[in-house]
Amino acid sequence: MCRPRFHRLPLKVTAIVVGSATSDGLGGVSVSSARPIPEATVVRMTTYLQVLNRVAAGGGRPVGEDGTISSDQLAALAGVNPAKLRKDLSYLGSQGTRGVGYDAAGLTATLEGALGAREVYPVAIVGLGHLGSALAGYPGFSGRGLPIRVLLDADPNKIGTSVAGITVADIREAAAACRSDNVAIGVITTPESAAQEVADILIAAGVRSILNFAPGNLAVPDGVEVRRVDLALELNLLAFHESRRSGHRAADAVVSR
Amino acid sequence: MCRPRFHRLPLKVTAIVVGSATSDGLGGVSVSSARPIPEATVVRMTTYLQVLNRVAAGGGRPVGEDGTISSDQLAALAGVNPAKLRKDLSYLGSQGTRGVGYDAAGLTATLEGALGAREVYPVAIVGLGHLGSALAGYPGFSGRGLPIRVLLDADPNKIGTSVAGITVADIREAAAACRSDNVAIGVITTPESAAQEVADILIAAGVRSILNFAPGNLAVPDGVEVRRVDLALELNLLAFHESRRSGHRAADAVVSR
DNA sequence: GCGACTTTGTGCCCCGGTTCACAAATGGCT
DNA sequence: AGCCATTTGTGAACCGGGGCACAAAGTCGC
Numbered sequence: 190m191c192r193p194r195f196h197r198l199p200l201k202v203t204a205i206v207v208g209s210a211t212s213d214g215l216g217g218v219s220v221s222s223a224r225p226i227p228e229a230t231v232v233r234m235t236t237y238l239q240v241l242n243r244v245a246a247g248g249g250r251p252v253g254e255d256g257t258i259s260s261d262q263l264a265a266l267a268g269v270n271p272a273k274l275r276k277d278l279s280y281l282g283s284q285g286t287r288g289v290g291y292d293a294a295g296l297t298a299t300l301e302g303a304l305g306a307r308e309v310y311p312v313a314i315v316g317l318g319h320l321g322s323a324l325a326g327y328p329g330f331s332g333r334g335l336p337i338r339v340l341l342d343a344d345p346n347k348i349g350t351s352v353a354g355i356t357v358a359d360i361r362e363a364a365a366a367c368r369s370d371n372v373a374i375g376v377i378t379t380p381e382s383a384a385q386e387v388a389d390i391l392i393a394a395g396v397r398s399i400l401n402f403a404p405g406n407l408a409v410p411d412g413v414e415v416r417r418v419d420l421a422l423e424l425n426l427l428a429f430h431e432s433r434r435s436g437h438r439a440a441d442a443v444v445s446r
Numbered sequence: 447m448c449r450p451r452f453h454r455l456p457l458k459v460t461a462i463v464v465g466s467a468t469s470d471g472l473g474g475v476s477v478s479s480a481r482p483i484p485e486a487t488v489v490r491m492t493t494y495l496q497v498l499n500r501v502a503a504g505g506g507r508p509v510g511e512d513g514t515i516s517s518d519q520l521a522a523l524a525g526v527n528p529a530k531l532r533k534d535l536s537y538l539g540s541q542g543t544r545g546v547g548y549d550a551a552g553l554t555a556t557l558e559g560a561l562g563a564r565e566v567y568p569v570a571i572v573g574l575g576h577l578g579s580a581l582a583g584y585p586g587f588s589g590r591g592l593p594i595r596v597l598l599d600a601d602p603n604k605i606g607t608s609v610a611g612i613t614v615a616d617i618r619e620a621a622a623a624c625r626s627d628n629v630a631i632g633v634i635t636t637p638e639s640a641a642q643e644v645a646d647i648l649i650a651a652g653v654r655s656i657l658n659f660a661p662g663n664l665a666v667p668d669g670v671e672v673r674r675v676d677l678a679l680e681l682n683l684l685a686f687h688e689s690r691r692s693g694h695r696a697a698d699a700v701v702s703r
Numbered sequence: 704g705c706g707a708c709t710t711t712g713t714g715c716c717c718c719g720g721t722t723c724a725c726a727a728a729t730g731g732c733t
Numbered sequence: 734a735g736c737c738a739t740t741t742g743t744g745a746a747c748c749g750g751g752g753c754a755c756a757a758a759g760t761c762g763c
Contacts, residue, residue: 319583435565518710530750
């Protein structure tokens with residue numbers, strides 16, 4: 190609903206032979222299957238990588254002496270079914286060792302490579318209100334290959350000021366700023382009324398991935414990925430949960446348990 | 447993945463007869479089916495309500511002279527399939543008039559009732575960093591029955607200060623503050639290390655719905671609803687999109703298009 | 704009053720994801 | 734060296750949501 194297109198990612202691995210008696214040499218490249226990776230799996234892979242990094246940073250108690258971690262352990266930490274985790278990882282080929290588990294460091298490296306977490310993708314934030322300013326200072330971004338390089342706004346009172354050490358530029362200079370800093374990802378934290386216009390500007394400036402905090406759907410050309418975070422929607426869903434809990438009658442329908 | 451439990455909401459409507467020759471009197475209560483409402487449907491209902499409110503506020507061009515709106519129009523605005531929209535609305539019973547469409551005002555009222563949007567659920571925010579402060583000033587909350595009443599933090603430098611017109615209280619006073627203000631929903635914007643502890647405190651204070659911005663999974667008892675917004679995860683997914691686009695090899699697998 | 708048109712409500716099929724359960728593979732122990 | 738315990742990888746069934754297409758129902762025009 191939030192993302193009309195891209196229900197399934199068109200990623201395919203070259204794939205050639207699965208099993209069969211062909212010598213598993215074949216260039217030494219370990220390939221898995223020809224199946225595209227479901228988006229839900231990609232989301233979980235990101236979670237697995239986060240968990241692995243956290244475990245590694247925290248001394249790695251769940252990781253054995255030999256640096257291995259089992260699917261059960263990792264699944265418990267990530268909050269998913271172990272079988273699902275194994276199937277997810279199988280999209281990247283055989284990463285584990287039967288009877289032992291997964292090599293934590295190796296799995297981390299594989300996931301980083303698969304998810305592009307080793308690359309650096311500069312980020313631009315448009316709309317330096319409270320939320321935009323908060324995101325500009327969020328440490329989780331810069332630390333993980335997503336440095337915030339460009340801040341843009343249309344408010345003359347904000348242009349030229351410094352937020353989180355970066356000078357806010359005029360939205361009209363978006364194209365030049367984004368291209369010179371090689372910005373790949375845009376974050377929209379403007380009011381809803383400006384969101385579509387800003388998206389068009391960002392796309393014209395070469396941005397192909399957008400994180401949108403404004404309500405409403407953005408119309409974007411094919412090939413542009415938009416992820417939406419709707420805070421009001423999240424709270425409304427919690428309100429629904431509360432209303433259901435409190436025994437409040439839903440519309441004409443009566444809650445029966 | 448984010449919400450291990452509650453894949454399907456246990457809401458059932460009393461139900462009794464669908465069609466059949468029984469006189470449709472039966473108390474005059476229009477009920478629909480005995481099926482529980484899928485969570486995905488609830489999410490979309492929230493979107494429909496947002497769209498309706500926006501249309502009504504904007505003069506209501508898509509709404510006809512008689513105040514009706516068709517499933518096609520509403521679906522286009524919400525970005526969903528018309529059939530899906532009709533099926534979604536059918537969970538609340540017959541809301542539309544065949545050959546005409548839906549009465550915008552009536553549908554809005556029904557959705558508000560079903561989603562609990564007419565109730566007021568006070569909100570507490572824990573962790574007044576950049577993000578928490580930004581949320582405290584977010585106008586989308588208070589305006590929609592979700593007033594922010596309590597701000598909590600553990601930092602002595604923040605306790606006692608005023609954010610968005612509310613004095614920040616000590617997290618140790620959480621129980622008293624939440625109960626006196628009848629807080630139903632908690633928002634966690636603390637660092638990850640404190641998130642679980644804060645969640646426990648909130649739950650002990652009577653909060654049953656939590657919006658968590660900290661990474662990682664929260665362990666909560668049954669009946670507590672947790673929604674997670676992971677900003678780093680969102681950006682990582684966009685990074686994956688970029689890495690796939692740029693032809694970067696995913697792990698050992700080669701992108702083939 | 705009747706027919707034609709419009710739009711809702713929904714049965715049915717399809718498809719993708721989740722889960723189960725088991726075979727295959729590996730390491731350790733005797 | 735051989736057996737057993739352990740854990741991965743995955744085939745297959747299951748499940749639920751999405752979409753199509755059509756019947757039901759209501760309105761409008763004549």
